[in-house]
Amino acid sequence: MNSAILITYDQEDSINEAKGLCNAAGYEVVHLIKQNFLQKPKYGISGGVVEQLEEISEKVKPDVIIFDEILKPSQNYNLATVLHREILDREALILEIFESRASSAESKLQVKLAQLRYEMVRAKEKVRLANMGEQPGFMGIGKFEVDVYYNDIKHRMQTVRSKLEKAGKQRELHRQGRKRMGFRTISLAGYTSAGKTTLFNKATGEIRDQSKELFTTLTTTTRRLVISQEPFLIADTVGFISKLPAYMIDAFRSTLEELTYTDLIILVIDVNDSVLELKKKFSSCMKTLNELGVKQSKIVYALNKSDLVRDKDIEQKISSLNLSENGKLILISAKTGKNISQLKKLIKETIENQNYHQPKNNEWREAEKQFGN
Ligand SMILES: Nc1nc2c(ncn2[C@@H]2O[C@H](COP(=O)(O)OP(=O)(O)O)[C@@H](O)[C@H]2O)c(=O)[nH]1
Ligand SMILES: [Mg+2]
CATH class of the missing domain: 1.10.287 (Helix Hairpins)
Structure with a gap:
């Protein structure tokens, strides 16, 4: 895993997300710099902070320096000149993630x-x-x-x-090909740092150290998940990102393409977010899933990080999502393992309740004729 110094806003949400983005791109954050303002003309940050950064950079020798804002070429150039490191701005980082996942x-x-x-x-x-x-x-x-x-x-x-x-x-053919293998698939969706990878590892029973774990998800994002002797395939998808620039939306959506043909989606929600944040992220996820043509009946809502939230706050948060009537909602903690076996049961039930259409041989031939090879 490559190492990075991360410069981001001094705000918990921003820090968590930025770290999550670094991890998703395969960087381990070895030093964090928090700033209130990242849009100063010459370097994005002040000259004083650049001096500090120079010293730290000499010591920890990171592979890259990640700047959680947009940088102009001149700012990037100025930073690179002083720090003798490759500088990645927020957009370049996001593009690296998409590239690795496409x-x-x-x-x-x-x-x-x-x-x-x-x-x-x-x-x-x-x-x-x-x-x-x-x-x-x-x-x-x-x-x-x-x-x-x-x-x-x-x-x-x-x-x-x-x-x-x-x-x-050619899209359609890919989709069909996946089902041809005969496995039913489960996909994890949700915002960056909601806990998708932690849940993925917990559910599939991988125990690894943090850095290795993050590296593994980059290379193999699909694993087998066995629920009461029945095998499924579970995939960790690219996370939703706050403040995604408009010109990247198509790229983002195309990396989520598998959600349209997966048999079940676990929407991982960070229940430790504030009510405001929770509602905003939730509606944005639902909007995108809807646009991708995902049926509501295929979604299981996993409210994660319940270990961090008091019971009475949880109730309020659930009701703010207008999901209380929904049977396919479950409170979990990917970290402690709380309700993971219940989640698995829910997954199996939900999939079994769908009419899974096992294509017949002649249907494949039709599909192939139609879409070429
Ligand atoms: N306390 C707590 N922390 C969690 C839980 N699940 C994930 N985390 C932490 O949240 C951060 C982001 O998790 P990660 O799985 O990388 O999120 P992803 O971006 O959705 O894949 C990590 O620091 C995890 O250790 C949980 O259930 N409880
Ligand atoms: Mg992840």
Whole structure:
């Protein structure tokens, strides 16, 4: 696992989320810097903090420095020059996560498109910086004319877009292929740091040390889960992210594509969030799941981190979600293991109550004819 110094806002929600994003991208946070303001002109942070950072960076020698805000190329350049480290801003970090999770042809193209878009808005300033001559080849560009570089990105975006039009048609086949293997699938969804990976490990019985555990989920995000002798496949999906830039929404949604054909979704909710936060995140999850065409009957709501919340607060929080009538809601703690076996039972019951349609041979042949190979 690569190491990172993380610079983020001095706020619990921001810190938890930013750490979660770092972990999802495969970085272990070895030092944390909390700031009230991250949009100062020259470095994002103040010169004084940069000096401190220089010292810490010398000591802990991180692989990267992660800045939980958007950086302009000049700010990135200024930081990299002083700190002699690769600097990743929030958007670059999110794009790395999407890149590592994209599995279908379509989602890879969607991520590529978002990456090009990220480059495009930085093109002008990057070319100017590269042409200053101080550091030729800075960030991988040589001495370029602005127009040439800009048009090159534009051209590549067009190519990706036309490939995307074709890729869309292959989607259906992927979906079918998964079911062909005969396993029924369960997917974990929810916000970053809600506890998806912890639950994934607890439910599948993996006991590993923290860093190894995080690394494992990056490489193998699908495992077998056996519930009363019956095997299922369970997958840890890419988490929802607060303040996701509009241009990344398609890339994000395409990485969630498997949610549309999974047999059951465990929506992991951090019940330790404030009521306000809880409602906001919940409605945003439900909206996206709805847009992806997920049926409500396929969702089991796992209210996680119940070990951190008092009973009377929990009641209030559940009622704020308007889910109290819903039988498929369960309070758990992925950390202590509370109600995990009940959750498994609920999963099995819910799946069994659905009419699982086992496709017949001739249906596969039809599908193949229709979508090519
Ligand atoms: N107290 C408590 N902490 C938890 C629980 N589940 C997860 N966490 C912690 O919440 C943080 C984020 O968990 P993680 O599984 O990485 O979240 P993910 O981003 O949804 O995969 C980690 O520090 C976990 O140790 C829980 O049930 N109780
Ligand atoms: Mg995770």
